[in-house]
Amino acid sequence: MATLPVYPWRLAPDGLATRRQLRAAGLRPGGQDVVAQLERPRRRRTPLTEFLYRADRAKPVRPMPPAKTAALDRANTARRTCPACRADAGYVIPVSLGMCVPCTYPSADQHV
Numbered sequence: 001m002a003t004l005p006v007y008p009w010r011l012a013p014d015g016l017a018t019r020r021q022l023r024a025a026g027l028r029p030g031g032q033d034v035v036a037q038l039e040r041p042r043r044r045r046t047p048l049t050e051f052l053y054r055a056d057r058a059k060p061v062r063p064m065p066p067a068k069t070a071a072l073d074r075a076n077t078a079r080r081t082c083p084a085c086r087a088d089a090g091y092v093i094p095v096s097l098g099m100c101v102p103c104t105y106p107s108a109d110q111h112v
Contacts, residue, residue: 004034004035004036004037005035005036005037006036006037006038006039007036007037007038007039007052008038008039009038009039009040009041012036012038012052015054015055015056016035016036016052016053016054016055017052017053017055017058018038018050018051018052018053019051019053021055022053022055022058023061025055025058026060026061027055027058027059027060027061028058028059028060028061028062029053029058029059030057030058030059032053032054032057032058034051034052034053035052035053035054036051036052037049037050037051037052038050038051038052076092079092079093080092080093081093082099082100082103083098083099084099084100084103085099085100085102085103087100089101
């Protein structure tokens with residue numbers, strides 16, 4: 001069993017990237033195996049570990065189908081719509097409140 005090379009945080013060689021770095025560049029690992037890992041030390045806890053992939057073997061991110069884009073738009077609109085006043089709040093309504101801030105705290109609008 002071969003072990004992966006381990007690099008300290010921020011000291012990975014050029015040409016290797018994490019999933020987040022690949023995604024920011026519009027890429028995905030594309031089925032390739034992990035080639036190394038990063039370790040970020042933490043006090044009194046196990047270190048954070050992130051896997052590294054070869055950037056030259058990465059593939060472009062697949063485009064999202066129009067139906068999925070439309071479904072996500074509808075879902076996000078539903079999360080912003082207040083069930084009490086049926087208005088678009090302009091932000092995702094917190095689950096802890098269950099409705100927009102003006103409907104939750106009606107007297108707060110009068111003091112502002």
